[in-house]
Amino acid sequence: MAEVRIRDVFVISIVAGLMVATMITFIAIFASGLDDPDVISSLRSGFVVGASAAALIAIFGFYRVNEMASSAKDREEERLEELRRLRAILSPIEERAPPEMGGWIVGDKVRRDRGVLIVDLKGLDAPSAAAVAERLVERRNDLKRVKIYTGKSEQDSSFVSDPGVRPAVLQRLRIDAEKVNWQVIQKSNSVTLRPMGVPPTPKIWATRFAIFVIPMTTVMTLAFRDLAGTGLESQGMAFGAVSGILVTSLVSSYRDRSP
Numbered sequence: 001m002a003e004v005r006i007r008d009v010f011v012i013s014i015v016a017g018l019m020v021a022t023m024i025t026f027i028a029i030f031a032s033g034l035d036d037p038d039v040i041s042s043l044r045s046g047f048v049v050g051a052s053a054a055a056l057i058a059i060f061g062f063y064r065v066n067e068m069a070s071s072a073k074d075r076e077e078e079r080l081e082e083l084r085r086l087r088a089i090l091s092p093i094e095e096r097a098p099p100e101m102g103g104w105i106v107g108d109k110v111r112r113d114r115g116v117l118i119v120d121l122k123g124l125d126a127p128s129a130a131a132v133a134e135r136l137v138e139r140r141n142d143l144k145r146v147k148i149y150t151g152k153s154e155q156d157s158s159f160v161s162d163p164g165v166r167p168a169v170l171q172r173l174r175i176d177a178e179k180v181n182w183q184v185i186q187k188s189n190s191v192t193l194r195p196m197g198v199p200p201t202p203k204i205w206a207t208r209f210a211i212f213v214i215p216m217t218t219v220m221t222l223a224f225r226d227l228a229g230t231g232l233e234s235q236g237m238a239f240g241a242v243s244g245i246l247v248t249s250l251v252s253s254y255r256d257r258s259p
Helices: 006-032 039-069 075-090 126-138 165-176 202-228 233-252
Strands: 110-113 116-120 146-149 182-186 190-195
Touching: 006 039, 039 202, 075 110, 075 116, 075 126, 126 146, 126 165, 165 182, 165 190, 202 233
Parallel strands: 116 146
Antiparallel strands: 110 116, 146 190, 182 190
């Protein structure tokens, strides 16, 4: 996964704000009537909503970048340790791999690619693949996100795996993956095990809510006031305020998926 820096967050928020502003401007023009459109008011509404969207994205983005930067120093060593740990967990599988399929060397089949731990099942039969899934479930506390290639991998596109490997792995994961807080994401040639995440404690939720509620509610109140138009300002402001509080509650409920 690519690292996101403050400059990236700034660029993303500006681009997203421009997109929202353009969309809202056209909606406001159509709403005012094509025969005699109120272009100035529509541009104003588009600017306010776009700027609000950009501000919200920037606030949340900067918050997340700051969180990630606090642990960046030890991240590389932690990743190396995770790789060594996973190889140690799956090292007994080497003895079970059928020799007629070319063997299975943990140093080659367990690696890290673009930040994600990879387990390539090429060279294993169905029982051995099921044993890999079982070992992963048993040692869930020592692992985070793991991607399992159950078919041809990106490094060997010509390889066709044992057709029994994928059903064997999925059957084992359907039984126990959820119990150990793993979400199973299936693709045509792989299965990704992603932590379901730990919900925030009441203290963390309250802290996030206190940080976001004022700016988010303010910008949404002003945005919906302009969208409501003349005569409906109070209703628009009330709706915007309620929406801001609801969105803040959802943002504050962000789950930590690192465990």
